[in-house]
Amino acid sequence: MAETVAARLLARLREWGVEQVFGYPGDGINGIVAAFEEADDEPRFIQSRHEEMAAFEAVGYAKFSGRPGVCVATSGPGAIHLLNGLYDAKLDHVPVVAIVGQTARAAMGGHYQQEVDLQALFKDVASEYLAEVNVPEQLPNAVDRAFRTALARRAPTALIIPADVQELDYSAPEHVFRQVPSGPPDAPSSVVVPAEDQLARAAAVVNAGSRVAILIGQGARGAADEVMQVAETTGAGVAKALLGKDVLSDDLPYVTGSIGLLGTRASYELMRDCDTLLIVGSSFPYTQFLPDFGQARAVQIDLDGRMAGMRYPTEVNLVGDAGATLRALIPLLRPVTDRSWRGRVEESVADWWSTVERQAMVDASPVNPMRIVHELSLRIPDDAIVTADSGSSTNWYARLLRMRGGMRGSLSGTLATMGAGVPYAIGAKFACPDRPVVALVGDGAMQMNGLAELMTVTRYQDRWTDRRLVVCVFHNNDLNQVTWELRALGGAPKFEESQTLPDIDYAAAARGFGVDGVNVSSPDELGDAWDHALTADGPVLLDVRCDPEVPPIPPHATFEQVKETTEALLKGDPNAWRILVQGVKAKAQEFVPGRR
Known part of the structure; x- marks a missing residue:
C-alpha cells in the first residue's frame, strides 16, 4: 500500500523527535487523524478539550522541554481557535509548529464549508514561516523549514495542508527543475559571540560602575553560572523579569526577585539606586521600573539583535548567546573590592523576604x-x-x-x-x-x-x-x-x-x-x-x-x-x-x- 502524504508527515515528525502532538480532530484533518491510527499513535495524539488548549499545551511543552511543541487542528474554526496560543508563543519567543487542515483544493474559492483564508489568518502570528502544501513533493522541505525556523527564530510557524492533499500518495521531490529537496532533521548548533572590541567596550562600562545591577530574563536560562560569576565579580544585585524567575535561585542573598508591578521592593530599590545596568536575555517592557534615563550606564546582551536597546538607552549592545558572551566578558571584568553596594542589596533582599512573610x-x-x-x-x-x-x-x-x-x-x-x-x-x-x-x-x-x-x-x-x-x-x-x-x-x-x-x-x-x-x-x-x-x-x-x-x-x-x-x-x-x-x-x- 502506498504511503500517503499524511503518513509521510508523521514519519517526518518522528524523525524530528516529536513524541506527541496536541490537538483536536475534525474533518479537515481526517487524513492526518487516520495516519495516527495507522502509525500506532507514534507520535502520540494528545486530545485537548479545545484547540486553544492544544496550542497552550504545545507552548507549555516547548517552554519546559526546550524542544518544539506541535499542535494540530482542523480547517476553519479549529484553525481560528489556535490563534491565542500561537500568539502566546510568538510574544514569549517559543518554538511551536502548528499543522492545520484546509478545504479540498477543488473547493477553494467557492465559499465552501469551513473555508477560511488561512494565509491571511496566520500571516502575522506565523510571520517567520507559513506555507501551504499543495503537492506531495513540497512536504519534506516545508516540514523541515517549519521546524528549523521555529528553533532558530524561537517563534511559532504554521503548515497548511488541504484535506485532499493529506490523502494523496506521497512522492519525494526529485532532482528536477522547480522541486526543492531537504536535508535530514537537525537543530541549530551555532553559538554567536560578539566581536572582541564590543566586549572590551562593554567591560569598560561595567568596570566604571560602583553600583551594578543585573536584570535577567528567560534568555539567560542557559547562563545561570555565568550570571552568578559576573554578580560575584562586580558585587551586583540581580533582578529577574517574570519569564526569568526560574533562572537563578531565590536563596542567593543578592537575588532581588521579580521586577515590575508584580515585583519586589528589593528589585525596585536595586534599579532606583544603581549606576550601571547589565541586561541579559530580557525585553522587560516597563521602563518606569528601570533606572531613570541618564542615571545608569547600560549594556545589553541578547541573541536577537532586534531586541537590543529597545527598552533602555544602552551604550553597548552585545548580540550573542548569553552564556558564551558572558564567558568571553568575564575575564575583562575587574573584581570589586568595596562590597558596600552588595551589602545594601543583600540587606534589602533580607528585609523583603521578612516583610512578605509577615504580610502572608x-x-x-x-x-x-x-x-x-x-x-x-x-x-x-x-x-x-x-x-x-x-x-x-x-x-x-x-x-x-x-x-x-x-x-x-x-x-x-x-x-x-x-x-x-x-x-x-x-x-x-x-x-x-x-x-x-x-x-x-x-x-x-x-x-x-x-x-x-x-x-x-x-x-x-x-x-x-x-x-x-x-x-x-x-x-x-x-x-x-x-x-x-x-x-x-x-x-x-x-x-x-x-x-x-x-x-x-x-x-x-x-x-x-x-x-x-x-x-x-x-x-x-x-x-x-x-x-x-x-x-x-x-x-x-x-x-x-x-x-x-x-x-x-x-x-x-x-x-x-x-x-x-x-x-x-x-x-x-x-x-x-x-x-x-x-x-x-x-x-x-x-x-x-x-x-x-
Whole structure:
C-alpha cells in the first residue's frame, strides 16, 4: 500500500523527535487523524478539550522541554481557535509548529464549508514561516523549514495542508527543475559571540560602575553560572523579569526577585539606586521600573539583535548567546573590592523576604491569598515545575514563591492571557513526566477553560511516571486583577456585573472529572492541604477560598495610584472599608522594628 502524504508527515515528525502532538480532530484533518491510527499513535495524539488548549499545551511543552511543541487542528474554526496560543508563543519567543487542515483544493474559492483564508489568518502570528502544501513533493522541505525556523527564530510557524492533499500518495521531490529537496532533521548548533572590541567596550562600562545591577530574563536560562560569576565579580544585585524567575535561585542573598508591578521592593530599590545596568536575555517592557534615563550606564546582551536597546538607552549592545558572551566578558571584568553596594542589596533582599512573610500571615477573610503561596514555598519539591495563570494570583506567584534547586516556572508573560495555567501544566507533564507540576490559577481562568482541561489531566495521568499535578484555585468569586486595575489605574469602583463570578465548588467539580478535590476555607488547613497534594499518587485540585480585598500593592505605589484607588473607594466601591483595612494591615508590615 502506498504511503500517503499524511503518513509521510508523521514519519517526518518522528524523525524530528516529536513524541506527541496536541490537538483536536475534525474533518479537515481526517487524513492526518487516520495516519495516527495507522502509525500506532507514534507520535502520540494528545486530545485537548479545545484547540486553544492544544496550542497552550504545545507552548507549555516547548517552554519546559526546550524542544518544539506541535499542535494540530482542523480547517476553519479549529484553525481560528489556535490563534491565542500561537500568539502566546510568538510574544514569549517559543518554538511551536502548528499543522492545520484546509478545504479540498477543488473547493477553494467557492465559499465552501469551513473555508477560511488561512494565509491571511496566520500571516502575522506565523510571520517567520507559513506555507501551504499543495503537492506531495513540497512536504519534506516545508516540514523541515517549519521546524528549523521555529528553533532558530524561537517563534511559532504554521503548515497548511488541504484535506485532499493529506490523502494523496506521497512522492519525494526529485532532482528536477522547480522541486526543492531537504536535508535530514537537525537543530541549530551555532553559538554567536560578539566581536572582541564590543566586549572590551562593554567591560569598560561595567568596570566604571560602583553600583551594578543585573536584570535577567528567560534568555539567560542557559547562563545561570555565568550570571552568578559576573554578580560575584562586580558585587551586583540581580533582578529577574517574570519569564526569568526560574533562572537563578531565590536563596542567593543578592537575588532581588521579580521586577515590575508584580515585583519586589528589593528589585525596585536595586534599579532606583544603581549606576550601571547589565541586561541579559530580557525585553522587560516597563521602563518606569528601570533606572531613570541618564542615571545608569547600560549594556545589553541578547541573541536577537532586534531586541537590543529597545527598552533602555544602552551604550553597548552585545548580540550573542548569553552564556558564551558572558564567558568571553568575564575575564575583562575587574573584581570589586568595596562590597558596600552588595551589602545594601543583600540587606534589602533580607528585609523583603521578612516583610512578605509577615504580610502572608496577616488575617483575612477567609484566607489571605499571599499565605497560599507562602505555605507552598515552604513545601514545594526542589524539582517541581510551577505554572501560573494571569490574574491577581500572579502577583503572589511573582513575589512569594522562592525558586530553588532545579525548580522551573513560567506563565503567559507578554501576552498575559488568561487560561494558560492548566494547559501549560499538562504540557509540562508531557515534557517532564517524572517531575511534579503545580498550577496556580484564579477562579476566573478556571471557569474560562481550566475546568474542562481537568478531563485531559484525568485521561492522560497514567502516561506520567510521577502522576502529581496540583491545580490550586484562588477562589474569590472576583475577576480580581481587573478589579484592582479599575481601582488603581482608572479611579473606578468595582462594577459587580462585570467583575463578580458565579460561585461554584471547584473541588466537587474536580471530583466529578476524576481528580481528587480538597476544599480549604481556613488558613489553618492550608499546610495540610499542600502536604496532601504534594505527596499524593495522582492529580489533586485545591479549592482555596481566599480574600479578594487583599491588595496587590506595587513595590512602589505612586501618589497617583493611591489617589485613584482612594477616589474609587469614595465613589461607592461595595467593599471600601474592608479594602482600606486590609491595605493598611499589609502595608504596616513594611514598618515593623528592624526595617531600614
